[in-house]
Amino acid sequence: MNTTIWLVRREFWENRAIWMMPAIIGGLMILAALFGSVDLMASATQLPSRAVGQLFFVTVGATFFAVMSIYSTWYLLDCLYSDRKDRSVLFWKSMPISDTRTVMSKLATALIVIPLVYFAAANLTTLLMGFIISVRAISSVGGALWHVDLWLQTQALWLYLILTAAVWYLPIAAYLLVVSAWAKRAVMLWSIMPPLACIIAERWLFGTQVIAQRLGERLMGLPRVAFNAKLGSWVSAGVDTNTFTTPANLWSFIDLRGFLANAETTIGAALGVALIGCAIQLRIRRTEI
Amino acid sequence: MTALIEARDLTKKYGAQLALDRANFSVETGRIVGLIGPNGAGKTSALRAILGLTAYEGRLRVLNREPFRERTELMRDACFIADVAVLPAWLRVDQAIDFVAGVHPRFRRDRAMALLAKTQITGKRRMRELSKGMKTQVHLALTMAIDAKLLVLDEPTLGLDILARRAFYDALVNDYMDETRTILITTHQVEEVENLLTDVLFIDKGRIVLDSSLDDIGTRYAAVAVAADRVEAARAEKPFFERRMLGKVVLYYEQPNLEKLAGFGEVHTPSVADLFVAKLSGAVE
Structure with missing residues (x-):
């Protein structure tokens, strides 16, 4: 366990963007709260106070998570590749650390550690922004941001999302690691080429789009699988009536059992485990570029 | 051991x-x-x-x-x-x-x-x-x-x-x-x-051509610097490599007959570097 902690710490040393990027995003948001106008928010004040608060929590959080998903993708593509590119793999491999542990530490960094860093940054930002906006007291918005129960619910929601995303996106993360351990150059290109080639070949040979569809479902399907049907009806109701009502309980959307029982989850996880095995074997065998 | x-x-x-x-x-x-x-x-x-x-x-x-x-x-x-x-x-x-x-x-x-x-x-x-x-x-x-x-x-x-x-x-x-x-x-x-x-x-x-301790090199190998007129005689002792140096010829021998070699000139143990050159170039010639 101790070794794994050192391996994760090393990822922080190498990839300072892990904490610098969320720090910058948070800083910009806080600056906006300090000096920006809150007109946008004010226009939303026709909405009930709880809805404003919720919008606020979700918007800040979603911004962080959007940036994080892009960064994590890049991180996974780069992590094993950069060790080989600068030949430092020869140093890392001189330590009594198995390649399995190394690969797993990078996977855990991408799927758990980085999301938790962004989660913490998003939380800190929300609290500071809420505080600043309340103190500036430009509108009634300020008060709307202090719903302790809402805040707690959003926390649970984000943590639940981190957990389910780690499982749901496992095959994609593992695939990126395989590319990172295998490619001699242009990891980005190599990560896109095989699925693209498959999609084109399928269309050309069979005229179908099964792969493209499956891929799209994997990339976009997490909310559908991780939350129950109530979320969908709530969102569409909100869109239809052009009003935003707050459900009494955000937790009621969470459907962990349904998520775990879903065949898509299980198949994806199994594929992910197989691909992790590939990435480890490649890390063992491919020392240099 | x-x-x-x-x-x-x-x-x-x-x-x-x-x-x-x-x-x-x-x-x-x-x-x-x-x-x-x-x-x-x-x-x-x-x-x-x-x-x-x-x-x-x-x-x-x-x-x-x-x-x-x-x-x-x-x-x-x-x-x-x-x-x-x-x-x-x-x-x-x-x-x-x-x-x-x-x-x-x-x-x-x-x-x-x-x-x-x-x-x-x-x-x-x-x-x-x-x-x-x-x-x-x-x-x-x-x-x-x-x-x-x-x-x-x-x-x-x-x-x-x-x-x-x-x-x-x-x-x-x-x-x-x-x-x-x-x-x-x-x-x-x-x-x-x-x-x-x-x-x-x-x-x-890809092959090991010599595996020896430094001490053994002294008994297994010898080099003799020979004047030009005696090279033919020295060659009869089957050197595996020779090279010209300052008007003399240095001949390298494996399992040398030291007594005989002493008759041709000054016998010495080759340095690792010289032996390396001799061993690897000798194979080519």
């Missing part, structure tokens, strides 16, 4: 190319062995196989382990510098020390600090800010602070100036080496390591 490294028919193929061609050798505990060969002879492949960095065919045991399958366990007792300047550019010196101290059970931080104190390098420097020679010094300090049974060095002093090279080899022999340790070293600067080696392995085209 048991062999620390034992290779039987060690073979490594890259596609159709044979980097190691049924190489046989063994290294015993307490020795300082020089693995010497021209570029592309298979030195690096042999070292990579010994360190578990590459798969191979044939039988190979290092510290009683199978390197490729048991690299993690092997690295507790063996350490290596497989190439110069492989410490990543973003790493700080103090981070490197912290990391190795954190993951390596045999690392002695005080020793690394003492070694670094002799240099101009401070802890907050990043590798990208250091010269090639300084990077090598950091890596050597990290490696020599590990209490390992086997130390493998691939061109360890490349990029170091002559003072640093001397200091390194002095430290290696005086501070690091003892009877429980074994060092395997490759270098192009044969003259520089000649005095500290106890054994040499010559490798050429």
